[in-house]
Amino acid sequence: MTELGGARDQKWVQLARARTAYEQQVASAYDAVLLEVAERVRFSGSIGKSDIGALLLWKRLRADTPWARRLMSVPDVEVRATTAQVVGTVRDPRVSTPAAAREGVDC
Structure with missing residues:
Protein backbone atom coordinates (compact mmCIF):
# COMPACT_ATOMS: atom_id res chain seq x y z
CA MET A 1 0.00 0.00 0.00
CA THR A 2 2.77 2.43 0.83
CA GLU A 3 4.35 1.94 -2.58
CA LEU A 4 1.04 2.65 -4.34
CA GLY A 5 0.52 5.80 -2.26
CA GLY A 6 4.05 6.94 -3.06
CA ALA A 7 3.50 6.44 -6.79
CA ARG A 8 0.24 8.40 -6.55
CA ASP A 9 1.99 11.21 -4.67
CA GLN A 10 4.75 11.30 -7.29
CA LYS A 11 2.17 11.66 -10.06
CA TRP A 12 0.63 14.66 -8.25
CA VAL A 13 4.08 16.22 -7.95
CA GLN A 14 4.66 15.68 -11.69
CA LEU A 15 1.27 17.15 -12.49
CA ALA A 16 1.92 20.21 -10.32
CA ARG A 17 5.32 20.76 -11.98
CA ALA A 18 3.80 20.40 -15.44
CA ARG A 19 1.08 22.93 -14.57
CA THR A 20 3.67 25.39 -13.26
CA ALA A 21 5.78 25.00 -16.41
CA TYR A 22 2.70 25.49 -18.59
CA GLU A 23 1.69 28.67 -16.76
CA GLN A 24 5.21 30.05 -17.22
CA GLN A 25 5.15 29.38 -20.97
CA VAL A 26 1.79 30.89 -21.94
CA ALA A 27 0.24 34.30 -21.49
CA SER A 28 -2.34 34.58 -18.72
CA ALA A 29 -4.98 35.35 -21.36
CA TYR A 30 -4.33 32.08 -23.22
CA ASP A 31 -6.99 30.06 -21.38
CA ALA A 32 -9.33 32.97 -20.60
CA VAL A 33 -12.03 31.69 -22.98
CA LEU A 34 -12.01 28.26 -21.38
CA LEU A 35 -12.15 29.73 -17.90
CA GLU A 36 -15.04 32.02 -18.91
CA VAL A 37 -17.04 29.08 -20.29
CA ALA A 38 -16.28 27.01 -17.19
CA GLU A 39 -17.60 29.81 -14.99
CA ARG A 40 -20.80 30.11 -17.07
CA VAL A 41 -21.31 26.36 -16.82
CA ARG A 42 -20.70 26.43 -13.06
CA PHE A 43 -23.26 29.23 -12.66
CA SER A 44 -25.95 27.92 -15.03
CA GLY A 45 -25.51 24.19 -14.46
CA SER A 46 -25.68 23.55 -18.19
CA ILE A 47 -23.69 24.02 -21.37
CA GLY A 48 -25.21 25.97 -24.26
CA LYS A 49 -24.44 25.73 -27.96
CA SER A 50 -22.28 28.84 -27.85
CA ASP A 51 -20.30 27.31 -24.96
CA ILE A 52 -19.81 24.08 -26.87
CA GLY A 53 -18.72 26.06 -29.93
CA ALA A 54 -16.24 28.07 -27.88
CA LEU A 55 -14.76 24.97 -26.28
CA LEU A 56 -14.47 23.10 -29.56
CA LEU A 57 -13.10 25.98 -31.61
CA TRP A 58 -10.77 27.64 -29.15
CA LYS A 59 -8.24 24.83 -28.89
CA ARG A 60 -8.79 23.63 -32.45
CA LEU A 61 -7.39 26.83 -33.91
CA ARG A 62 -4.12 26.32 -35.67
CA ALA A 63 -2.22 27.79 -32.76
CA ASP A 64 0.99 27.67 -34.77
CA THR A 65 -0.27 30.48 -37.02
CA PRO A 66 0.93 33.96 -36.05
CA TRP A 67 -2.57 35.48 -35.80
CA ALA A 68 -3.91 32.67 -33.58
CA ARG A 69 -0.88 32.86 -31.30
CA ARG A 70 -1.33 36.62 -30.94
CA LEU A 71 -5.09 36.32 -30.35
CA MET A 72 -4.65 33.72 -27.62
CA SER A 73 -2.20 36.01 -25.84
CA VAL A 74 -4.42 39.11 -25.82
Missing part, protein backbone atom coordinates in the same frame (compact mmCIF):
# COMPACT_ATOMS: atom_id res chain seq x y z
CA PRO A 75 -6.74 39.67 -22.86
CA ASP A 76 -10.45 39.59 -23.73
CA VAL A 77 -10.91 43.17 -22.56
CA GLU A 78 -8.53 44.31 -25.33
CA VAL A 79 -10.24 42.14 -27.95
CA ARG A 80 -13.62 43.58 -26.96
CA ALA A 81 -12.32 47.17 -27.03
CA THR A 82 -10.95 46.69 -30.54
CA THR A 83 -14.00 44.89 -31.88
CA ALA A 84 -16.33 47.47 -30.28
CA GLN A 85 -14.59 50.16 -32.31
CA VAL A 86 -15.00 48.13 -35.51
CA VAL A 87 -18.65 47.28 -34.81
CA GLY A 88 -19.40 50.94 -34.11
CA THR A 89 -17.73 51.93 -37.35
CA VAL A 90 -19.58 49.44 -39.56
CA ARG A 91 -22.94 50.19 -37.92
CA ASP A 92 -22.74 53.95 -38.48
CA PRO A 93 -26.04 54.78 -40.22
CA ARG A 94 -24.55 57.94 -41.75
CA VAL A 95 -22.14 55.92 -43.88
CA SER A 96 -23.02 53.72 -46.87
CA THR A 97 -22.62 49.98 -46.37
CA PRO A 98 -19.61 49.64 -48.72
CA ALA A 99 -17.88 52.63 -47.12
CA ALA A 100 -18.62 51.36 -43.62
CA ALA A 101 -17.19 47.95 -44.57
CA ARG A 102 -14.00 49.58 -45.87
CA GLU A 103 -13.67 51.67 -42.73
CA GLY A 104 -14.23 48.61 -40.57
CA VAL A 105 -11.43 46.75 -42.31
CA ASP A 106 -9.16 49.75 -41.81
CA CYS A 107 -9.79 49.95 -38.03
